[in-house]
Amino acid sequence: MEPDLDRFTSRRSTVYGQRGVVATSQPLASEAGIAMLREGGNAFDAAVAAAAALNVVEPTSTGLGGDVFALYRTADGDVGAMRACGGAPADATIANVRAALAADEGVDGDEPGEVEMPATGTQTVTVPGTARGWEATAERFGEFGLDRLLRPAIRYAKSGYPVSEVVADAWTQAETLFETDHAREAYLFDGESPSVGQRVTLPRLGDSLERVAEAGADAVYTGEIGEAIAEEVQAAGGLLTVDDLADFEVEWPEPVSTTYHGAEVYELPPNNQGLIALEALNIAAEVGAGEYDYDAPERVHYFAESLKLAFHDGHRYISDPEYEAIPPLSSTAWARRRAAEIGERANHDVGFGVPDANAEDADTVLLTVADAAGNVVSYINSRFAGFGSGLVAGETGIALQNRGSSFSLDPDHPNRIAPGKRPFHTLLPGLLRFDEDDWAAFGVMGGYMQPQGHLQVVSNLVDYGMPLQRALDEPRWRYRESGALAVEPHIDGSVGAKLSRRGHDVTTLPASRFGGAQIARWRDGVLSAATEPRKDGTAQGY
Known part of the structure; x- marks a missing residue:
């Protein structure tokens, strides 16, 4: 039985430290x-x-x-x-x-x-x-x-x-x-x-x-x-x-990045799925997803539709770049063309395009650290699905x-197996630059939840100015391989109903299916961190 996280209220607060902060999914770590x-x-x-x-x-x-x-x-x-x-x-x-x-x-x-x-x-x-x-x-x-x-x-x-x-x-x-x-x-x-x-x-x-x-x-x-x-x-x-x-x-490798409402967001390049997160942020900016009230169904709709297009593109093109050419998915020009396809109702003509359904609910560990000198690290370590x-x-x-x-055994698939080839990789550490003296290491664990979590946490911080812990606590949504739009049980019920009226196939999943986030921030020498309420972890300061 999964831990009962369906109705949780985080009682944690953002943690502060003078010499360093560490956030992981397990207190002993x-x-x-x-x-x-x-x-x-x-x-x-x-x-x-x-x-x-x-x-x-x-x-x-x-x-x-x-x-x-x-x-x-x-x-x-x-x-x-x-x-x-x-x-x-x-x-x-x-x-x-x-x-x-x-x-x-x-x-x-x-x-x-x-x-x-x-x-x-x-x-x-x-x-x-x-x-x-x-x-x-x-x-x-x-x-x-x-x-x-x-x-x-x-x-x-x-x-x-x-x-x-x-x-x-x-x-x-x-x-x-x-x-x-x-x-x-x-x-x-x-x-x-x-x-x-x-x-x-x-x-x-x-x-x-x-x-x-x-x-x-x-x-x-x-x-x-x-x-x-x-x-x-x-x-x-x-x-x-x-x-x-x-x-x-x-x-x-050189990180890939985009500017989202004045903040620079860094991700890993292919063979990782970082381009999916960046493309989704760029499309969301084009359609003004972060301009709606936080509890408005329009916010979820436009962010989710942006993510759906980015998933489709990423799962179509991202592979080991030494074996396959990859188009400029993180460019604003690409996002502008894709944003034109988003309307007021859910687009069911765009498939999720999962390269590997086994990764949908895979889990991993991501940790974040910052120290007084200004080193900020997002570190992710995994063997993929469970053991x-x-x-x-x-x-x-x-x-x-x-x-x-x-990998695929289809010779025409971009992620076809080949000697020495690296597989499409879900792992996504994240880095966020608010300004020259304000940096955050972050990430959201969990297979294909990872770029979806990046999109939501970045928006919570940048669009809505949330404190670190609240940015992780807020209810999440996620697209499923089936095309359904899953929401957490503690999301406002009226939001789910209104999303259904926009054509989304809304379903509810346990909170444990919505990833595990960590974040650590260095802001002009002030250190802070927060941890995921859906996991066992802690954020600690020193």
């Missing part, structure tokens, strides 16, 4: 980040420490077997991005993957659509980027090495911690996902997922984190852990090799991601 700041580290150190801790205290959403990304503004005023995102194995041609899947399913696989990319399983495993991403962040920007930054995570894994409510609910997935004895032993306790408040240890994962702390990321990519990952995948019929792991490198592929690498305790499920 926030404490790990604050500990690094107290010891003399900066926002980047705190981000890595908190992310590593989340691998342990929220293993249902993230892990060493996944990817990690960042958007940041440094104390020197530089704006940048980090992408540690692995691609498909070198042998992952359409023909090879189709043949492997067909053999598993006992069919020929020659007919179009006879086999498709599954949601889980060995063919969905892509090269994990997490360990290299942590190391690159610490080496380029941090004060400490991984030997120090991973200490809290190792302590939680080996000494134990009590499981929080939302995490306990998500953990039940492991009972049916994990099939091998070593996977079930790593994440189940007497064959069952932990209950709320149960104290658990993850000693195998703790051992792997210790190896990374001692030897660096090479432990994962060229050492024993990497060998265990490759052996696990290949034993299940997959194509990933130790060479695929050894060849992986972190990237530092990922269902594979755990030998005795390492590392659950492997299923990000490859976003």
Whole structure:
């Protein structure tokens, strides 16, 4: 049963700090980040420490077997991005993957659509980027090495911690996902997922984190852990090799951005879905969505229709840019043309265009940090849907991601699988510049909720001037793959009825389906942060 968040009233307030602020979806992870700041580290150190801790205290959403990304503004005023995102194995041609899947399913696989990319399983495993991403962040920007930054995570894994409510609910997935004895032993306790408040240890994962702390990321990519990952995948019929792991490198792409009502919004470029958020903001600006009263149904209608068009375009074009050309989706000229298609009623001629329905309700972890020097970091770490592929690498305790499920076996699809190709990626850290001395790191977790959440949180802050915590507390909406417009139970009932009269297929979903946001702000030396009321987390100041 999902936690009862249908009727919540956030009693939290925006948190302030003098030396630093950290916001995460789990209190113990926030404490790990604050500990690094107290010891003399900066926002980047705190981000890595908190992310590593989340691998342990929220293993249902993230892990060493996944990817990690960042958007940041440094104390020197530089704006940048980090992408540690692995691609498909070198042998992952359409023909090879189709043949492997067909053999598993006992069919020929020659007919179009006879086999498709599954949601889980060995063919969905892509090269994990997490360990290299942590190391690159610490080496380029941090004060400490991984030997120090991973200490809290190792302590939680080996000494134990009590499981929080939302995490306990998500953990039940492991009972049916994990099939091998070593996977079930790593994440189940007497064959069952932990209950709320149960104290658990993850000693195998703790051992792997210790190896990374001692030897660096090479432990994962060229050492024993990497060998265990490759052996696990290949034993299940997959194509990933130790060479695929050894060849992986972190990237530092230029962020993409747009100006929305005077504020500069930064997102990650493709293969991530940041262009969807930017296009939606540009279209919304064209149709004046943020000019209506906050409780007006017109506000939701015009924002939602802007998002619908952006989703259609993003899911049609966004892919790995090294393999596919991508049009200028974030340009104002593009938005102007698309805005002309929006009217007073819902447009049902534009499909959502989901490249992978498995991502609709996927979850992850995003954390935000700011320090007194002016470093502001949005950091997101995930293995995609829950515990990922269902594979755990030998005795390492590392659950492997299923990000490859976003690939297609259709040779004409922009996200068709290819050797080394990175899949369409949902992960979206965000960065917001209000003015030269006012920056916020933010993000909204949860598969295809992420750009929808970015649109709503940015508007709450920029159009309506909300305090940080209220900007996260306000009721949300989201488009579904079915075309329905979902709203939270605590939204004004008259708004839903009026949206229905505009032609929207309005449905109500539990609040837990509307993402998990974090935000941290540096405003001329004043630090503030807020956390998601729909999650277990906390924002802490120091």
